[in-house]
Amino acid sequence: MDIRKRKLAELAVRVGINVRENENVLVNASIDCAEIARLVVEEAYKAGAKQVIVKYRDELISRLHFLNQSDETLCEIPEYLVLENKYYCDNKFARISIVSPKAGIMDDVDPMKVQRQSIEANKKLSFAQEFVMGNNVPWTIIAAANPIWAKKVFPELEENEAVEKLWDAIYDASRVTMDNDCKADWDVHIKNLEKYFVKLNEYNFKSLLFKNSIGTDLEVGLVKNHLWAGGAEFTLDNHLYAPNIPTEEVFTMPDKYNVNGRVYSTKPLDFQGKLITDFYLDFKDGKVVNYDAKENKESLKALIEFDEGSCYLGEVALISHNTPISMSNILFYNTLFDENASCHLALGRAYPMNIKGGLEMSREELAKNNANLSMTHNDFMFGSADMSVKGVTYEGDIIDIFVNGNFVI
Amino acid sequence: MDIRKRKLAELAVRVGINVRENENVLVNASIDCAEIARLVVEEAYKAGAKQVIVKYRDELISRLHFLNQSDETLCEIPEYLVLENKYYCDNKFARISIVSPKAGIMDDVDPMKVQRQSIEANKKLSFAQEFVMGNNVPWTIIAAANPIWAKKVFPELEENEAVEKLWDAIYDASRVTMDNDCKADWDVHIKNLEKYFVKLNEYNFKSLLFKNSIGTDLEVGLVKNHLWAGGAEFTLDNHLYAPNIPTEEVFTMPDKYNVNGRVYSTKPLDFQGKLITDFYLDFKDGKVVNYDAKENKESLKALIEFDEGSCYLGEVALISHNTPISMSNILFYNTLFDENASCHLALGRAYPMNIKGGLEMSREELAKNNANLSMTHNDFMFGSADMSVKGVTYEGDIIDIFVNGNFVI
Numbered sequence: 105m106d107i108r109k110r111k112l113a114e115l116a117v118r119v120g121i122n123v124r125e126n127e128n129v130l131v132n133a134s135i136d137c138a139e140i141a142r143l144v145v146e147e148a149y150k151a152g153a154k155q156v157i158v159k160y161r162d163e164l165i166s167r168l169h170f171l172n173q174s175d176e177t178l179c180e181i182p183e184y185l186v187l188e189n190k191y192y193c194d195n196k197f198a199r200i201s202i203v204s205p206k207a208g209i210m211d212d213v214d215p216m217k218v219q220r221q222s223i224e225a226n227k228k229l230s231f232a233q234e235f236v237m238g239n240n241v242p243w244t245i246i247a248a249a250n251p252i253w254a255k256k257v258f259p260e261l262e263e264n265e266a267v268e269k270l271w272d273a274i275y276d277a278s279r280v281t282m283d284n285d286c287k288a289d290w291d292v293h294i295k296n297l298e299k300y301f302v303k304l305n306e307y308n309f310k311s312l313l314f315k316n317s318i319g320t321d322l323e324v325g326l327v328k329n330h331l332w333a334g335g336a337e338f339t340l341d342n343h344l345y346a347p348n349i350p351t352e353e354v355f356t357m358p359d360k361y362n363v364n365g366r367v368y369s370t371k372p373l374d375f376q377g378k379l380i381t382d383f384y385l386d387f388k389d390g391k392v393v394n395y396d397a398k399e400n401k402e403s404l405k406a407l408i409e410f411d412e413g414s415c416y417l418g419e420v421a422l423i424s425h426n427t428p429i430s431m432s433n434i435l436f437y438n439t440l441f442d443e444n445a446s447c448h449l450a451l452g453r454a455y456p457m458n459i460k461g462g463l464e465m466s467r468e469e470l471a472k473n474n475a476n477l478s479m480t481h482n483d484f485m486f487g488s489a490d491m492s493v494k495g496v497t498y499e500g501d502i503i504d505i506f507v508n509g510n511f512v513i
Numbered sequence: 514m515d516i517r518k519r520k521l522a523e524l525a526v527r528v529g530i531n532v533r534e535n536e537n538v539l540v541n542a543s544i545d546c547a548e549i550a551r552l553v554v555e556e557a558y559k560a561g562a563k564q565v566i567v568k569y570r571d572e573l574i575s576r577l578h579f580l581n582q583s584d585e586t587l588c589e590i591p592e593y594l595v596l597e598n599k600y601y602c603d604n605k606f607a608r609i610s611i612v613s614p615k616a617g618i619m620d621d622v623d624p625m626k627v628q629r630q631s632i633e634a635n636k637k638l639s640f641a642q643e644f645v646m647g648n649n650v651p652w653t654i655i656a657a658a659n660p661i662w663a664k665k666v667f668p669e670l671e672e673n674e675a676v677e678k679l680w681d682a683i684y685d686a687s688r689v690t691m692d693n694d695c696k697a698d699w700d701v702h703i704k705n706l707e708k709y710f711v712k713l714n715e716y717n718f719k720s721l722l723f724k725n726s727i728g729t730d731l732e733v734g735l736v737k738n739h740l741w742a743g744g745a746e747f748t749l750d751n752h753l754y755a756p757n758i759p760t761e762e763v764f765t766m767p768d769k770y771n772v773n774g775r776v777y778s779t780k781p782l783d784f785q786g787k788l789i790t791d792f793y794l795d796f797k798d799g800k801v802v803n804y805d806a807k808e809n810k811e812s813l814k815a816l817i818e819f820d821e822g823s824c825y826l827g828e829v830a831l832i833s834h835n836t837p838i839s840m841s842n843i844l845f846y847n848t849l850f851d852e853n854a855s856c857h858l859a860l861g862r863a864y865p866m867n868i869k870g871g872l873e874m875s876r877e878e879l880a881k882n883n884a885n886l887s888m889t890h891n892d893f894m895f896g897s898a899d900m901s902v903k904g905v906t907y908e909g910d911i912i913d914i915f916v917n918g919n920f921v922i
Contacts, residue, residue, distance in 0.1 A: 135544050135547055135569060138544055138571060138573075141571075141574070142571070142573050142574060142577070145574055145577050146577060149577060149580075149581035153581075154582070154583075154586055155578075155582055155586050156574075156577070156578075156581075158571065158574050160544060160569045160571065162547060162550075162551070162567065162569070164547075164551050165550070165551060165554055165567050168551070168554050168555060168558060168565075169564075169565075171558075172558035172562075172565075173563070173564055174563075177563055177564050182597075182600050183596060183600075184593050184596035184597040184599075184600050185593075187592060187593035187596055188591075188593040188597070190593075191591050191592075191593050
C-alpha cells in the first residue's frame with residue numbers, strides 16, 4: 105500500500121478533526137473508500153478516540169432508490185434516523201467525510217425527484233448540519249479516488265493508470281508526500297492563510313467588486329462585523345481543526361440582500377450526481393433573478409429553488425490563481441478540489457463563525473444580521489486568471505485585492 | 514460479469530424471500546459483497562419491492578472496535594438502534610442476508626469481549642431476531658465469495674483463481690448454472706425435501722439415536738407435536754419462502770431437557786470470526802455438562818455460556834451424506850454450506866414453527882413445551898459417512914433413518 109494513503113488518513117485525524125483523547129468520531133464514507141476509511145479508523149483509535157462509527161453509503165444503490173421508489177416512499181424519513189443524528193450531536197461526534205465523487209451516475213434520475221427527497225430529509229435532519237456548521241464539533245473532508253472519477257479527470261488514460269494519477273493529484277493537493285512531515289507542513293500552510301485573513305479583517309470592507317473578461321461583473325456586499333477565516337477554525341470550545349483537506353481559501357459572509365450583477369462559472373459544478381456546466385447567475389438585491397447553463401440547467405434550477413435561502417449567497421471565498429491546485433491545471437470535477445483552485449461563492453447557508461459573535465447567535469439574530477439560514481450550501485467556482493477583485497471600504501476607498509487572478513494585498 | 518451472479522441475486526429475491534408487490538426489503542451485506550448486493554436491490558425492485566434498504570457491515574472495522582473500545586463503550590447500545598430495528602419489524606421488512614465469512618480475522622480479539630458486547634446487544638435487539646425466526650416475515654441467506662474466505666477454502670490456489678473457484682462452488686451448491694431455470698429447479702428440489710419431512714412427521718418419533726465410529730453416541734429427544742420442515746417454509750401470513758440458499762436439510766425441534774450422550778463435531782465451526790475445531794460436547798438432561806476443542810476452546814465456551822439457553826439444543830437437522838455439497842468434498846469453513854453437507858445440531862433458540870401451533874404460542878407456552886428460547890442460535894456439524902440414525906417411536910419401535918450416512922427411510 106502507498107504510504108501516502110495512511111499519511112492522508114492520519115492527516116484527517118490529527119489535523120483535520122485534530123482528535124482529542126476520548127472523543128467520538130463519525131466517519132461518512134462511500135463504500136469505494138473502505139481502504140482509507142479503515143485507515144482513518146485505525147489512526148483515530150491510535151490517537152485516542154473513544155468510539156469511531158463508520159457509515160458507508162453506496163451511490164449506485166441510491167441511484168436505484170431514486171429510479172424505483174415512489175416519491176411518497178422516498179420522502180418518508182423514519183424517526184430512527186432523526187434519533188440517530190441526534191445521538192451523534194448529543195455525544196459530540198467529530199465528523200470525517202470521505203468523498204469519492206461519481207459524476208454522471210445520476211444522469212438518468214429526475215433531479216426534481218432528488219430535490220423533493222432532499223427537502224423532506226433536510227426538514228427533519230438539517231439540525232445536524234446546523235450543529236456541525238455551527239462549529240459545535242470539529243469536522244473535516246478528505247477525498248479518495250475511484251475509477252469513475254479518475255476516468256472523468258483523466259479520460260485519456262487506462263483505468264488503473266487514471267486511478268493512480270488521481271491519487272497522486274489528491275496527495276499533492278493535500279500536501280502529502282512520501283517523506284514530508286504533513287502536520288508540520290500544514291501548520292506552516294495554515295499560518296500563511298492566516299496572514300491573508302488577518303489583513304482582510306483589518307480592512308473591514310463594505311463590499312467586494314469582481315470583474316473579468318468573460319463577463320463577470322459582480323458586487324458582493326459583506327455583512328457588518330464579518331470575519332474572514334481560512335485554513336483552520338476553532339470549535340465553540342476553542343479546539344483548532346481544519347475543515348477541508350485540501351484548503352487554499354480565505355472566506356467570509358456576504359450580505360444576503362446586497363449582491364448585484366452577473367457572475368459566470370469557470371468550472372463545472374457536480375450537484376446531486378450531475379455536472380452543471382458553463383452557467384451564469386444574475387443577482388439583484390442578493391437574489392438570483394435570472395440564470396442559464398449549457399448542461400443540466402434543471403439541476404441548477406433545483407439547486408437555486410431548494411428553499412427560501414438557496415437563491416441567496418452564504419459564502420464568498422478568495423483563492424489565488426497561483427495556488428498549487430490551480431497550477432496543476434487539473435480539473436477535478438469536484439468542489440473540494442476545484443473550489444480551492446478558484447475564487448468561489450456559495451448559494452445557501454452562511455457559516456455563523458464568519459460574523460463576530462455569530463457562533464453564539466440565535467437563528468433570529470443571525471437573520472437580523474443578513475446571514476443566510478438556508479438548509480443547503482453549495483459552492484461554485486468563478487475565479488479566472490484575469491480576475492480583478494477590489495474592496496470597497498466604508499470610507500469609500502477602493503483597494504486592489506486581486507490583480508490578474510492573484511492576491512496583491 | 515458472470516451471469517450466475519445475477520441469477521443468484523434473482524434467486525434470493527424470487528425464491529429466497531419470494532418478494533411480494535410493495536414489500537419492504539432489508540439487505541444485510543458485508544461491504545465485500547457490494548456487487549451482488551446491488552444486483553439483489555435491482556432484482557428486488559424489478560420484482561415489485563417498495564423500498565430496499567441495504568445495511569453494509571465491515572468486519573475489518575468491527576475488529577478495530579473490539580481491539581480499541583472499552584467494554585463500557587462496546588456495551589452501550591444506543592436507543593436509535595432499537596428504534597431502527599423496530600422500524601424494520603413494524604414495516605415488515607423481508608430480510609436478505611449476504612454472508613461472506615472471513616474466518617480468522619478476529620483471531621487477535623478476546624472472545625469474551627465479543628461475548629459481553631453480543632449479550633448486551635442481544636438484550637436490546639433480540640426482539641428483532643425473535644420476530645424474524647417467528648416467521649413474521651420471509652427471510653433468506655445467500656453467500657458471496659471474498660479473497661480471505663477463498664484462500665481458506667483453496668489454500669493451494671492463487672487468490673484470483675481461489676475466488677473464482679469459490680464462486681463456482683457457491684453457484685453449484687445453490688443450484689445456479691449458466692443455463693438452468695433456477696426457480697424451476699428449486700421448486701423440484703423443495704418438493705424432494707418435502708417428501709422426507711412428510712414421512713418423518715408421519716413417524717412422529719419420540720427421540721433420535723445418533724452413532725458413528727468417531728465416538729458420537731447421542732440420544733436427542735424431540736418435543737411432543739414437533740414438526741419436521743425443510744427447503745421452504747411459510748410465514749405467519751402463509752407466504753412460501755426459502756430461508757437458506759443453499760439448503761439440503763430437514764430439521765425439527767429437540768426437547769430442551771431430553772438430550773443425553775456425547776457428540777463429536779466433524780467440521781470446524783466459525784463463531785464470531787474464530788474457527789473452533791475438533792470439539793465434542795457431553796449432554797445430560799439436555800444440558801452441555803462437559804466439552805473440549807482442539808482450537809479455540811475459549812470461543813466454544815463463549816458460545817455455550819452465552820445465556821441460559823445456549824447450553825441446550827434448539828434444532829436437530831438431517832442431511833444425507835450424498836447431497837451435492839457433501840459430495841463436492843469442499844470444506845467451506847462456513848455454516849451455511851457445511852451445515853448442508855452434514856447432519857447438524859444447533860445450540861440455542863428453537864424455531865417456533867417446528868412445533869404444532871408454535872408460531873401462535875407465547876414465550877411461556879413455548880417454554881412449557883420444552884422449546885429453547887435462547888437469544889442465540891448456532892449450528893454445528895457432526896454428520897459423517899458412517900452415521901447411523903435411528904428413530905424411537907412412542908410405541909418403542911426403533912426405525913432406521915440413516916444407514917452409513919444416508920437416508921433409508
